[in-house]
Amino acid sequence: MATGIRNTENTAQGQEQIEVFGARVHNLKNIDISIPKNKLVVITGISGSGKSSLAFDTIYSEGQRRYMETFGAYARQFIGDMERPDVDKITGLSPVISIEQKTTNKNPRSTVGTVTEIYDFLRLLFARIGEAYSYNTGKRMVKWSEEEIVENIFTKYKNKKIVLLAPLIRGRKGHYRELFEDIRKKGFLKVRVDGEIKDIVPKMHVDRYAIHDIELVVDRLQVADDLKARLSQSVQQTLKLGKDLMFLLVDDSKFVQYSKLLMCEDTGISYEEPSPNAFSFNSPYGACPSCKGLGTKHQINMEAVITDSSLSISEGGIAPLGEERDAWVFRQAKEAAKKHKISLTVPVGKLPAKQLNVMLYGNEDGEQAEADFENAKFDPSAPFEGVINMLYRWFANPYSEAIREWTEDYMTIKPCESCGGARLKKESLWFKVNGRNVAELGNMNLDNLAAWFDGIELMLDNKQKGDCKRCFKRDKGKITVFAGCRAYLSFIEQAF
Ligand SMILES: [Zn+2]
Structure with a gap:
């Protein structure tokens, strides 16, 4: 050598x-x-x-x-x-990264960022200092501490009459007999049902088929200086009963909500506190539910399903069915055709849309089944599901690799519409550091990523920076993200 x-x-x-x-x-x-x-x-x-x-x-x-x-x-x-x-x-050794020499690694989930483990550090960074934005409004999410809520009520609503409400039911159906009985036994006197405050009475219930919002009235008072202790106690209790969420009704008209969780003030959606898993497309906590973290989806390519519309169904006009023969699939299709009076000998291009829809989707409207194909149990006695649904089901849950490959002949790969190819659930994509989400950083080339990191410490407040758990100091106030020790260690240790 x-x-x-x-x-x-x-x-x-x-x-x-x-x-x-x-x-x-x-x-x-x-x-x-x-x-x-x-x-x-x-x-x-x-x-x-x-x-x-x-x-x-x-x-x-x-x-x-x-x-x-x-x-x-x-x-x-x-x-x-x-x-x-x-x-x-x-x-003279620097921190090392190894990319292994496995050339046969065809895992579609791998990128240079994931192979080098840089992505793992990004996940930690985002879990620690990512800022949440609402996917409904694009505005910064807020979360409140109990003390902040009390202070806010005191400064904003002095001398006003307020009602503290703990949300129990949000937009769900049910008669809620047990719930009312339960809170009555706990000594509460009033609830707010669908916007109306009511006394809690024995055998209370609501229409079981209607959708309801139910809040518990925890306290009613006029905000005044001498009631601060009571207010803070009530806020604490309301948040506990409302599972970290509480509403405030001011002067019977203004409705305010406070959350200890990250919440969109305009639309009320909330996010969980982020964990490193929330930024992993290999984890069910982070992966886009639509493409399961792959970023792409197989979709039916209609041009491959009907290649020649001058052929009839018998002649193989719907390609996945093939030509008429004595096979289970074709027998099923034939039965459906008979039931809906669909001709097997007319060119598929001449069939009315509703009839073609029955053959392709199992219904006249051409609605694709929203089934969970992967977990669906196949029922051979069920009516014909349509060729498209059949392809999706066999693709998701194939009897063999050959079947899957066969279904792929009728599909094209497109970027996932839900995540746009970013592979993460939308909540995770709305966490940002310095204006970027973790997927954008993962797609950067390393020069640009390094430039982005340069100066990131200026974005952090002292709490986010933290001190190194080992040397109890910062590296000249700078966080050296890939250098192993110094302030960055506090991120890692807390993330573990
Ligand atoms: Zn997706």
Whole structure:
């Protein structure tokens, strides 16, 4: 194996080379080597000469080990200790990233960002400092602490009559007999049902087939200085009963809502506090539910289903059915055709739309089934579901790989309409750091991503910055995101 240029005048800092002394991992014969930094360096040699032993098992492995050592004891108990490679000394090592040489990795979920694990750091960063925006209005979401709510009520609604309401039912059907009985037994006197305040009486109930909003009246008072203790107690109780959400009715007219969760003030939607999983398209907590985190969806290609509209159904005008023959699928189709008086011998292009819809979708309106095809149990006695639904079902839940491949002949791959290819659920895409969501950052090339990170610390307040759990200081007020230690560690430890 060839060795690089030696430069013994390296200093520890700003070292221009990675220097390896006495590497003996696997086949390596106690070699010394110096590798220039900021250059593309290729290690070549015949099979078995130790290329991977040097690159992966020595240099990468030692870099990884040192990186892990910078974690505090708390985080390390989850990671475990790494073994030291058989080498005397390595100097000039920077944090390392390895992209493995597996060329057969066809996982559609992988990108350079995910392969290098940079994306994992982005997830942590977003879970820690991402700011939530409403997907309904695009406005910043707000969340309140109990103290903030009390202060807000005091400054904004002094001398006004207020009612504190704990939401129990939001837009759901039911008679709620047990609920009313339960709160009556707890000693509450009034509820607000569909906007109207009522006394709670025995055997109370509402129309079980109508949609209701029910709030519990926790307290009614006129805001005055000497009632501050009572107000803060009532706010606390209301939030508890309303599961972190409370409403305020001011002078019987103005309606205000407060939430301890991230909430859109205009439309009332709320998000959970973000966890790193919420930004992972491999996790059910983060993945777009429509494409399951793939970013693309297989959709029926009608041009492949009907390739020649001058052919009749018997002649194979609906391609997935094939020509008329004694097969289960065709028998089903024939039965549906008979029932709806659809001709098997007229060219499909001449069939009325409603009739063609029956053959394609199982109904005259041409509505595609919204079934959960993946989990649907197939019922052979059910009426003909239509060729399109059949293709989707077999694609999602194929008996064999061959069946799936066959269904793919009638499909095209399109970006998922729900997430636009970003692969995450919409809530996650509305968390932003410095104006960008995590998917946008994941798609950046590394130069632009580095530029985006440069200065990100200016965006953070002191709470977000935190101090390093190990050295109890900041790296000159700067967060060195990929450098392992310093302030960034506080992110990682808290995220674990
Ligand atoms: Zn999607």
